[in-house]
Amino acid sequence: MELNPHYLKIWKTVQAIPEGKVSSYGQIADLAGLPGRSRLVGKCLGYIPENGVDGFPVPWYRVIRSSGEIAFESGSEKYQEQRSCLLQEGVTVKGRRVSMKEFQWQPDLSELLFKLVN
């Protein structure tokens, strides 16, 4: 499972989410060229390499459900971590949810273009 090409593609796509913005599992799947595979995105975020990808960390915490909810169980360790990471970079989290209307990443043309180059 180490060098799964889909995982690599997904991790890199997640790295493109800017600070202060969030994306959904489904959106990442789409942008990574894997439509319909939102569940795969969730799964592989649990296998992020210790040292990051291409020398950069993978901001897994910027990925939430399309509903705006944090996927982890309230109160769990991961839930707390994700929540504080988001708050720390300016994303408002009310209870367990984020306003997608306000914070969802809307990739612009140059960002998409950048992605095409690999």
Place this chain on the structure above:
DNA sequence: TTTATGACGAAAT
């Protein structure tokens, strides 16, 4: 090879 599983999603109730 087959099967159960999942950090999902959308729609219906």
Place this chain on the structure above:
DNA sequence: CATTTCGCCATAA
């Protein structure tokens, strides 16, 4: 809102 139901599909074992 909350809960259910069903579709989804590559993995992992």
